[in-house]
Amino acid sequence: xxxxxxxxxxxxxxxxxxxxxxxxxxxxxxxxxxxxxxxxxxxxxxxxxxxxxxxxxxxxxxxxxxxxxxxxxxxxxxxxxxxxxxxxxxxxxxxxxxxxxxxxxxxxxxxxxxxxxxxxxxxxxxxxxxxxxxxxxxxxxxxxxxxxxxxxxxxxxxxxxxxxxxxxxxxxxxxxxxxxxxxxxxxxxxxxxxxxxxxxxxxxxxxxxxxxxxxxxxxxxxxxxxxxxxxxxxxxxxxxxxxxxxx
Amino acid sequence: xxxxxxxxxxxxxxxxxxxxxxxxxxxxxxxxxxxxxxxxxxxxxxxxxxxxxxxxxxxxxxxxxxxxxxxxxxxxxxxxxxxxxxxxxxxxxxxxxxxxxxxxxxxxxxxxxxxxxxxxxxxxxxxxxxxxxxxxxxxxxxxxxxxxxxxxxxxxxxxxxxxxxxxxxxxxxxxxxxxxxxxxxxxxxxxxxxxxxxxxxxxxxxxxxxxxxxxxxxxxx
Amino acid sequence: xxxxxxxxxxxxxxxxxxxxxxxxxxxxxxxxxxxxxxxxxxxxxxxxxxxxxxxxxxxxxxxxxxxxxxxxxxxxxxxxxxxxxxxxxxxxxxxxxxxxxxxxxxxxxxxxxxxxxxxxxxxxxxxxxxxxxxxxxxxxxxxxxxxxxxxxxxxxxxxxxxxxxxxxxxxxxxxxxxxxxxxxxxxxxxxxx
Numbered sequence: 001x002x003x004x005x006x007x008x009x010x011x012x013x014x015x016x017x018x019x020x021x022x023x024x025x026x027x028x029x030x031x032x033x034x035x036x037x038x039x040x041x042x043x044x045x046x047x048x049x050x051x052x053x054x055x056x057x058x059x060x061x062x063x064x065x066x067x068x069x070x071x072x073x074x075x076x077x078x079x080x081x082x083x084x085x086x087x088x089x090x091x092x093x094x095x096x097x098x099x100x101x102x103x104x105x106x107x108x109x110x111x112x113x114x115x116x117x118x119x120x121x122x123x124x125x126x127x128x129x130x131x132x133x134x135x136x137x138x139x140x141x142x143x144x145x146x147x148x149x150x151x152x153x154x155x156x157x158x159x160x161x162x163x164x165x166x167x168x169x170x171x172x173x174x175x176x177x178x179x180x181x182x183x184x185x186x187x188x189x190x191x192x193x194x195x196x197x198x199x200x201x202x203x204x205x206x207x208x209x210x211x212x213x214x215x216x217x218x219x220x221x222x223x224x225x226x227x228x229x230x231x232x233x234x235x236x237x238x239x240x241x242x243x244x245x246x247x
Numbered sequence: 248x249x250x251x252x253x254x255x256x257x258x259x260x261x262x263x264x265x266x267x268x269x270x271x272x273x274x275x276x277x278x279x280x281x282x283x284x285x286x287x288x289x290x291x292x293x294x295x296x297x298x299x300x301x302x303x304x305x306x307x308x309x310x311x312x313x314x315x316x317x318x319x320x321x322x323x324x325x326x327x328x329x330x331x332x333x334x335x336x337x338x339x340x341x342x343x344x345x346x347x348x349x350x351x352x353x354x355x356x357x358x359x360x361x362x363x364x365x366x367x368x369x370x371x372x373x374x375x376x377x378x379x380x381x382x383x384x385x386x387x388x389x390x391x392x393x394x395x396x397x398x399x400x401x402x403x404x405x406x407x408x409x410x411x412x413x414x415x416x417x418x419x420x421x422x423x424x425x426x427x428x429x430x431x432x433x434x435x436x437x438x439x440x441x442x443x444x445x446x447x448x449x450x451x452x453x454x455x456x457x458x459x460x461x462x463x464x465x466x467x468x
Numbered sequence: 469x470x471x472x473x474x475x476x477x478x479x480x481x482x483x484x485x486x487x488x489x490x491x492x493x494x495x496x497x498x499x500x501x502x503x504x505x506x507x508x509x510x511x512x513x514x515x516x517x518x519x520x521x522x523x524x525x526x527x528x529x530x531x532x533x534x535x536x537x538x539x540x541x542x543x544x545x546x547x548x549x550x551x552x553x554x555x556x557x558x559x560x561x562x563x564x565x566x567x568x569x570x571x572x573x574x575x576x577x578x579x580x581x582x583x584x585x586x587x588x589x590x591x592x593x594x595x596x597x598x599x600x601x602x603x604x605x606x607x608x609x610x611x612x613x614x615x616x617x618x619x620x621x622x623x624x625x626x627x628x629x630x631x632x633x634x635x636x637x638x639x640x641x642x643x644x645x646x647x648x649x650x651x652x653x654x655x656x657x658x659x660x661x
Contacts, residue, residue: 015320022316022324026331026544033335034540040342048345115471117657119485141349146407147424202658275639278495279583326551326580330544337543353590356543360581362496429490430650437643444635 049124052138053096056126057107060098062232068093073225093218098126103232107135108222112214116206119143125211127167127219129226133191134165134180134211142203149203158197158204166191167215173223176216182208256379264386271394272443276363280354281395282432288411290350291399295392297336297355302364302388303381305329306372310380313373325368326359333359363391394439401435402426474604477597481608484659487584488616489650494584498617499642501575508621509614510568511575514557516610518579519588521553522546523606526589527599546589547580554580584613619649 053063065076069092076094095110108129113122122140127133136159144150152158170177178192182205185198194211196204259267270276277298284294305328309316316324337355341348348355358364367387372380403409406426408416425431469476487493494515501511529545558576561569569576579585588609592602623645632641 015317018316018324019320019327022327026327027541029331030334030540030544033338037338037342041338041345044342044345118490120471145424146427147422275499276496278499279492279587282495283492323548323551326547327544330547334540334543338540353587353594356590357493357583357587359543359547360583360586362578362581365581425651428654429492430647430654432492433643433647433650437640437647440640440643441636444638444640448635 052124053109055138056136057098060106063098112210114206114210117202121206132168144203161194180212261386265390269390270363277361285398286427287403288399291395295395299388301332304332306384309372477604478608482612483656486612489653493587505621508617512614519610525549
């Protein structure tokens with residue numbers, strides 16, 4: 001038994017002091033941990049994102065992150081952003097430009113997401129401005145049915161859809177010339193269609209939806225800046241004078 | 248004769264948590280992570296170790312401070328302490344392996360509401376000295392990890408044909424996919440509980456030759 | 469249905485990704501309180517109320533944390549808010565419906581450690597929902613929880629009259645039932661998509 005087993009209530013002061021001390025101690029420990037782990041965490045995130053980018057844009061060795069906001073293209077510094085997770089920016093469009101050793105643009109990568117069978121499917125798709133087509137995708141996060149939905153990662157026939165998925169813009173460069181759409185297994189006829197995996201239609205459709213939505217949103221607004229982005233050392237941080245002016 | 252508080256550390260202090268008072272199979276605590284992250288052995292192991300770490304640190308600290316915390320604010324204090332260590336674990340896992348972190352999802356942060364940890368703090372750490380608390384928490388944590396591994400191995404083996412990522416069965420194995428999905432989690436846990444209940448019943452029937460005494464286990468949390 | 473819409477978010481939390489049967493949250497009360505339909509209903513209602521309050525508070529607290537760039541305190545703040553919300557509901561229940569308060573007994577303060585409440589706050593933060601979406605999400609989650617616990621309670625009440633082996637009584641059979649329920653709810657996948 002405790003020596004001071006007094007039945008009286010603890011004073012409000014002692015309660016406040018205890019809570020205060022514990023709160024301060026906790027805060028100290030948490031802040032310390034956060035400081036110590038900040039650098040490794042950012043490094044891990046950088047590695048993960050670059051792995052995905054270089055997977056969808058082969059032959060690229062370096063990348064830069066840009067955002068299009070309010071009709072201007074600016075370099076995006078993730079260290080300056082206050083949260084590690086995606087903060088919902090009103091109209092800022094984030095994308096990655098991938099270059100080879102000589103500083104030539106090899107492709108553009110951007111994130112896209114759509115609802116799959118169980119939850120959202122988040123992926124990164126690679127866009128080749130030369131052919132105006134989508135050349136591949138890499139799944140960032142998904143919780144689809146193992147053995148069925150996750151076939152989108154391994155099924156060769158499905159992946160071959162993305163050797164040159166048509167993502168041309170129409171004449172006015174305002175929207176995609178043809179909607180990217182997932183069609184029933186075996187009925188693909190056009191270059192902008194994706195042949196679904198039989199038995200995993202919903203997940204296949206999610207990939208199609210995600211890429212279509214992402215491309216619809218990004219490519220028209222990206223078009224004015226493509227010439228700027230061609231080489232790495234061009235000053236891409238200044239706002240460009242673009243005549244398009246669409247949104 | 249009055250019951251004296253036992254300050255000694257026995258083998259039972261450690262072993263209780265693993266078998267007799269196993270947090271999952273006997274006390275039915277901490278159910279949520281048990282079902283959610285046991286779709287593979289590596290996830291189960293990581294979750295078990297993370298929970299054990301939080302349990303050890305928080306019950307250790309609480310045991311150290313047990314005479315200083317006024318009774319009225321003890322739950323609030325315990326919760327803040329537990330939440331602190333969970334936050335620390337969360338960041339450490341992110342720094343060590345982002346893949347593991349993404350696989351475990353939000354369930355790392357949900358360790359803070361694992362009834363086992365708060366329950367231990369309230370029932371044990373606040374009443375026993377540091378060394379005894381640590382030994383007991385270690386036992387509890389390992390018992391929890393053991394339970395997670397029981398589930399994880401069955402679910403991964405049947406649902407994926409592998410253990411720790413290494414394929415056990417050949418290519419012709421048709422995975423029983425539902426095992427790695429939510430329903431499988433419920434069913435496998437139910438099956439394990441059935442097994443343990445049966446073992447317990449057999450033990451009781453063997454030591455009591457006169458039958459007609461059946462244990463009605465209501466499973467109240 | 470657009471993924472961002474209120475109706476889809478509600479449907480998602482209610483049926484497609486039911487908090488109990490698909491996301492494994494809120495299992496302790498689900499297994500512990502679902503013996504009788506009445507207690508199940510009261511527990512479900514109390515939990516949903518706490519969910520709503522916590523979701524709202526979590527949203528505003530998160531805005532504050534982000535503003536001051538101290539997101540690492542998120543977990544501690546959320547759990548503190550949830551504990552307070554539970555305390556609030558407990559006190560108001562004691563005043564306005566003492567019968568209910570007695571019926572729920574120890575399970576009311578246990579709502580604090582209900583993973584569903586904290587899980588709700590964390591998920592809505594991760595998905596960056598705005599205020600309206602958060603409300604839809606928490607309402608859906610609460611409704612889904614009530615649905616799951618009522619279904620289970622109904623089944624278990626019937627089970628009392630059934631002849632099942634001793635070894636499977638209690639938690640074992642409840643879990644098997646939950647597994648079957650979860651299997652049924654898998655049928656909702658792809659709804660509205």
